[in-house]
Amino acid sequence: MEAVISFLHAAIVAGTPLLFATLGEIITERSGNLNLGVEGMMLMGAVIGFMVGLNTESTTLALLAAMIAGAGGALIFAFLTITLRANQVVSGLTLTIFGTGFADFVGQDLIGQIAPESLRLFFRPYTIPLLGDIPFIGPVLFRQDAFVYLGYAASILLGLYLYKTSTGMNLRAVGENPGAADAAGINVTLYKYLHTLLGGALCGLGGAYLSLVYVPALQEGVTAGRGWIAVALVIFAAWNPYKALFGAYLFGGLDIIGFRIQNLGIDVSQYFIDMLPYMVTITVLVVVSMRKSREKAGPKACGIPYFREER
């Protein structure tokens, strides 16, 4: 039992960076923009957040900086794809290449440094009174660090935003049929810009979790492909922020299962275990596409640039 609790607890921790990136990409894709630059934006957030955290020792500033860095990357993407109507797939890939270079370049002198004491103290696990005492659920869900709680809050808030507010409804309309949304008086360009930037900011936060809390130190390529798994998780979660919570923690579990299996004394090559998250991602994608249903399909206009004169 102890082992199960500790595994699930660790799965949530490992799933948190995935959660932020997935939520960011959900909001972006809901506005009709397929931004494949998640990996790049996460790296930018990881490095800038770490740098600011190291220099100011302020948690707020570090997280703010990570969000600005991620949103900055998203701004390049937004300008190219929304204003200049460039191809979204290629623009996103370029953002990933650029973001990787940017992170390596900015972070070159910080590689290997450890996150400052004050931040590590801030992000130590904190037991929520009462909830933390519930058997099983308490130790798994409510004895986590502040960033994990922020993740719970972010997915619930985004879910409420998407499904319960009129702006959220407008956003979904923009992603489904921008022409109709435009005709209904919704400022499509503004919606696309704002949500792509918000998505980038969330990806930046996901990256910052890796460098500031999860590792907590700066490594080269600290995201290790998590940005791409997040893109797949969006499909897995059917563009739903609540389901993203479940998906991200499931993949967090896959991420850490290797060490646990080897600890049990089962002899499997590390390299095969490392393949697991990628294989599961492919399987999930294939299964989702096989049982294609209306509610599982993504925003209809996702990936297509909108140009009023051409509708």
Place this chain on the structure above:
Amino acid sequence: MIMPITIRAIKKSEPGRMKAASIRIGAIILALVASSLFILLLSLNPADVYIKMIQGAFGTAYRIKETIVKAIPLVITSLGIAIAFKMQFWNIGGEGQIAIGSFAASYFALYMNDMPMPLMLTVMILAGMLAGGLWALIPAFFKAQWGTNETIVTLMMNYIALKWVMFLQYGPWRDPKSLGFPKIANFPQNAVLPKLLGVHVGWVIALILVVVVYIFINHTKKGYEIAVIGESINTARYAGINIKKTILIAIMLSGGLCGLVGMIQASAVNYTLSVEITGGVGYTAIITAWLAALSAPLILIVSILFAALLEGGSYIQTVFGIPQAAAEILQGIILFFVLGSEFFVRYKFVIVKKHSAIAEKGAD
């Protein structure tokens, strides 16, 4: 009151070739200006850096050869990726297809190498192409059958392929004679591509393929069908094109070319299989293919220029102590500008003076 003026973008009826080319060149010049600002940030003189880069890529016969060696995998991979992209199939699995092609070719070079050189190399080329093609066929099958998102599947398969090579290198294929160093044994002499004019014959293969792919895309029925599917899947369906079959064939070809790159790199550059075999070519080729507007002859030119950028980039690294990452940032900046410039190729601007909404209506 200020008279409101709005600038509206209107799609051009037919973008002129010369105009399009000059806009793209303009974008590259702007990108160089932006890159100069970045170089100034590093407190270096941009002109110095650019001159050294050109010297680093073309300064001596040796460096020209090195640039060509770098360009060969880029050309062939870009050709492969262009075939897929032409169909709007986003194959970003070049890395994995190169790795798997390399793995298959290496199997014969290491364990079934009792053959005369011409036969050996032919077997390796076929094995590499077949393996790369089959590896790419997996996402193509899912795409054709159920519409599974190929971008992510091809990408995930890169990681799987590289982990597989890593497994071999650190496990069953590890050379016991390498004294604890995790390395696969070098190929025997008969499995190494020969040189022609000082550079391995990969350059001849690349040149031939540029012509073949050009003819395939522009002058064959299959090539045309691929382009139609890329333009509009509905048109393709209406025209009676067998979409599934065309997707499978095109992606098999795309992956096959990448697999061939794996064979060439293992045989002629690395002399063995290793995790570094791909060297990011699968990703860089996406950029070169796109910059070349998916045209085979342009791919040749862009790939050579890009190889020069890489080669020159590593030279300035040693001369000025600029980190490797700076070159990646420069690549990103250049591509951003070229991507953005497409807008000005496709659209023109007209200035609309709005007197008032009502007056405009009345004038109609």
